[in-house]
Amino acid sequence: MQHLGRIHGTGVLKCAGKTLFRIDYDFDGFLRKPAEVTGSGEIRMSPDTLRQVFGREDLHLLTDDGRLLSLRFSERHLPEASDAAHVDVAGDLPSRLEWRH
Numbered sequence: 001m002q003h004l005g006r007i008h009g010t011g012v013l014k015c016a017g018k019t020l021f022r023i024d025y026d027f028d029g030f031l032r033k034p035a036e037v038t039g040s041g042e043i044r045m046s047p048d049t050l051r052q053v054f055g056r057e058d059l060h061l062l063t064d065d066g067r068l069l070s071l072r073f074s075e076r077h078l079p080e081a082s083d084a085a086h087v088d089v090a091g092d093l094p095s096r097l098e099w100r101h
Contacts, residue, residue, distance in 0.1 A: 004029035004037065005099030011063035013045070013071075015056060021049050025061060027089050029099045037096055039089035040074065047081045054078045054085060067092040 008026040012019050027041035043061070053059060055078075059071045069091040078085060 002031040004031055004096050006041075007039075007094060007100060009064055011061045011067075013043075013053065014060045014062055015053065015058055019062075020053065021045055023061070025063070029093060029096075031096050037093045039069075039093050041087065041089065042084045043071065043087055044084045047083050050083060050085055051078065060091070061089075067094075069093065 006026070006028050008024075010022060010024050013021050013023050022045075024044040025041065026044075027039040029037055029039045032038055055073060057072065061067075061069045061071055063069065069089050071087045071089060074086045074088050
């Protein structure tokens with residue numbers, strides 16, 4: 001697996017087509033196969049908000065630059081009062097040349 005770089009910013013968290021909350025994100029990109037880009041990293045929001053969505057499998061992030069990314073929590077438990085969670089990312093990720101080093 002090859003590390004491609006990093007993207008970060010803000011966007012809106014969506015579930016079942018509904019807009020839920022604004023969040024911050026910080027993702028690393030990786031090249032798996034010659035054409036498969038995947039990502040992982042953190043999303044940040046208020047602890048109360050994070051507890052409401054933690055563990056859901058139908059979450060998407062619409063970034064402020066227009067990318068629609070699917071999110072899957074990679075941790076089984078959320079520490080109390082945490083404002084960040086680790087996620088695996090797929091969907092409309094940047095091409096391998098668009099990541100920031």
